[in-house]
Amino acid sequence: MNRSVLTNPYVLIAPGFFLAAFIILWPLYELGTIAMSDVNRFGQIRGYAGFDNFLSVFRDPEFLGALARTGVWTLGIVFGAILIGLPVAMILNEDFYGRSVARVIVMLPWAISLTMTAIVWRWALNGESGLLNSGLRTIGVIDTNVQWLAQAATAFPMQIMIGILVTIPFTITIFLGGLSSIPDDLYEAAKLEGANGWQIFREITLPLLKPFINIAVVMNTIYVFNSFPIIWATTQGGPANSTDILVTYLYKLGFRFGRLGDASALSIMMFALLLVFTIIYVRLAMRGDDK
Template sequence: MLDRTRTLPALLLILPSLALSLWIIGYPIYDVVYTSLHEVNRFGRVRDFAGLANFAKLFADPIFFASLWRTVLWTVTVVGGAILLSVPIAVMLNEDFYGRGIARVIVMLPWAISLAMTAIVWRWSLNGQYGMINATLFQLGILDGPVEWLASFDTAFPIEIAIGILVSIPFTATVLLGGLSSIPADVYEAATIDGATGWQRFRWMTLPLMKPFLQIAIVLNVINVFNSFPIIWVLTQGEPANSTDILVTYLYKLAFRYGRLDTAAAMSLIMFAILLVFTAAYIVLARRSEEKGA
């Protein structure tokens, strides 16, 4: 009874903000869909209805498919690497040791630096002729001549992935640390009394209990890394010969360098669709872990 009398005013009260968020989220989507179905020039002037021609253009573009494949490679390795490294880091930071506060701050610190700045510093360090990395390797006698790390896919892309992992660790470790600290200590005490080894405790207790947090960390990271622009753009701009382009860097070139706003809109819709699947997965996972929690 009480509920029903309250539902209507409550709905009415949230209606304005609901409409506003629908507008804020909905209008850009509508605009991108509209642009992707028309011929639109550099100046945003809409010409003829183009049907699916912009999508067809993309599907005929080998660089698009190469970038798509590379985006998958990039996302899987960066997120995978970040999770693999963050789990032990989070476990360590969860232990009680002298200077833990400082250690936590150090791990979180890279978070405070803008991604573009980090990438620029790396670009300087990796410069073949006067970079710090070559200078160090040279002095150690490991190199006998300059190596241009960013000159080819074989070295440039793994380095970009490594930097991607590095900058993803603070966020991932924070999420996992939050999960770890929610596990009560007495469970471990009980297990220890029952004779479980450290590894057994980790494998059969910590990991299962951390599962919801791992899932959230994975999905949030996937969304973030999939769309991550600065590292690759600053280091290589997708070069040489588009070999380090991922979807978002190619999208930027299409829209702002080549002025193909219509094809770029079609491409961002495809990226949106891919991410939508992940977001749906995120909601399902979050709900499932909530149910488990309750």
Template sequence: MSRSPRAAVAPRAPWLLIVPSLVLALFIISYPIFNIVYQSLHEVSRFGAIRGFSGLQNFYNVFEDPGFIGSLKRTVVWTVFVVGGTVLISVPVALVLNQDFYGRGLARTIVMLPWSVSLTMTAVVWRWAFNDDYGMVNVTLQRLGLTSGPIHWLATPELAFPVEIAVGILVSIPFTTTILLGGLSSVPGDIYEAARIDGASAWQQFRLLTLPLLKPFINMTILLNVIYVFNSFPIIWVMTQGGPDDSTHILVTYLYELGFRLGRPGEAAAVSLIMLAVLFSFSLVYLRVQGRRGGEQGEPA
């Protein structure tokens, strides 16, 4: 049977409708990437003027810089501890907020409220809180008799980075808790009632029911938080600007300083491509590993 002209055109109609949006999205995404790749392969002045082709020299300069190696190591530490701490705290918080108790709506609002505040403003508040002379942290500790004098939280290399990790965890909890609450709301309550009838304890219900059913949402929060935290700029830059003695620089703040303070945009472009490659590789490997585990668990015994 021959197909009518209308039937032949119909499948192509949706594609024709979305082609303008696809072209625009492709341009918005591809043009900055092309520009960064172009700059990373050329010698660029501090004002953005292209001087000449340099090949991979910008990448060589970056990898030979001890500041880059230190920033890369701290980025891994920053991402692992902030994401890990966020998930470990957000899971019990979401479990509590999912229970039916008086004032649950207010409690949820209080937990979610910091999410609506600008991250830069949050970092400003925490920088004030950890101020050596009049910050509320030092004042509170001294009034409680826990310290005899002010602690230089952000001026000491051994303390500044752990403080910023703690702040990073606190500001990431609302977003993660929201996703986990959405996952918990999709879990049917009948299975818990059946488990209680069978004599399952609260820990057994969590380990054998809640955690497996919540696992896809946990995987989602881990992936999204890794991408978000890996590129997180305001907390570290506002609180310490990578100091003291460059002890708190991560890749994104190192990139900013390289491009806008030191006037080396070619090397900054190389760092941004390295960050893109690291994030893309992690996302690909993580999704493949989780997909393989899900397939193995779904296979019949």
């Protein structure tokens, strides 16, 4: 065989590409088959249903509420993690005594199971004996216990707060990688020219971190959009479905109500939403970099 063929980059990546394509496309094909079929709760296909399952999902009054909450959930966590993670990463990038220990402490939550973290927070937010109520009563912020997870007004915001906290370590890791790639010479030259801290951040740090911010937005959006454990471990979508997002609504469709066709149709729609978002965001980011 010609040596140039063996060293061709497309030939080298072909095995991994076809394996990844099989892993992704085969489940999509199976989902598409079920989504277009009349399926009983035991998974037996009884005939062709066309787009009836998709229409059934759209007609469900719970769908639009879960869709809207998914948007709030995703935007709140992704941008909250970026707004908090960026300054923390900049602090951890500075040279100070104990920096290595501080980095380990910040990264530790990332090593803990997300489900376990959610369960611990469920205990902390317990309306009768939770740590949060005890702490707030001790410092005089509240006089009576607050049922954090038992009412819609507080349950969903608290879940978003938990989501931000567990997303920050991964986001900081991305930003630390970006900050370490910025040459120190640029900062030294800017200081010699008399630039202050804000000017250095605006003109040097932020533009050079833009590719890493784009990575954080795309990766966190995909991760958070499909995040199941926090909602399910704390409220299971309650009270009265007021904290359901698409992924918990999908679980209920498939495993509580036995509507496997509707659940498959919703899975296809969720995949399409993420794919469209990723393509649009990446194109806009690339267009901004070309200017």
